[in-house]
Amino acid sequence: xxxxxGRVLVDVFRRRYPKLRGAYTCWxxxxxxxxxxxxxRLDYFLTDTQLAPAVLRTGIAPAHQGSDHAPVFITxxxxxxxxxxxxxxxxxxxxxxSGRRLTSANGDxxxxxxx
Numbered sequence: 001x002x003x004x005x006g007r008v009l010v011d012v013f014r015r016r017y018p019k020l021r022g023a024y025t026c027w028x029x030x031x032x033x034x035x036x037x038x039x040x041r042l043d044y045f046l047t048d049t050q051l052a053p054a055v056l057r058t059g060i061a062p063a064h065q066g067s068d069h070a071p072v073f074i075t076x077x078x079x080x081x082x083x084x085x086x087x088x089x090x091x092x093x094x095x096x097x098s099g100r101r102l103t104s105a106n107g108d109x110x111x112x113x114x115x
Contacts, residue, residue: 009046012055012074025060029068045074054080 017023024039033039045058057075064070 008049010049010052012045012047012052013041013058013060013072015052016055016058023060025070025072027068043069043072045072051076051080 013023022037023041024037025041025043027033027037027039043060045055047055054077055074056077057073059073061071061073
């Protein structure tokens with residue numbers, strides 16, 4: 001949790017997966033760091049404490065060939081957004097209710113390990 005100006009913000013990925021290690025979103029591609037999963041998690045979704053419980057899913061999409069960043073995604077409970085706000089699907093993220101799971105080539109979810 002982070003509190004800029006007294007307002008608490010929550011890293012919803014870390015709240016959902018508190019023991020997950022190796023879930024990175026950025027790698028030095030020229031050094032081949034994606035192959036060994038030696039990276040950094042630079043991309044976050046932060047919400048306030050009231051909105052955090054409404055997060056249904058959050059994750060890192062494993063398909064990102066040709067880029068040094070992996071896409072991150074978040075899904076909120078239906079009906080939270082104003083009807084005039086368009087819902088835009090995130091490329092690479094599974095569709096809600098599709099039954100697909102995010103897995104990496106080694107099957108452990110974004111190359112990360114649960115401790």
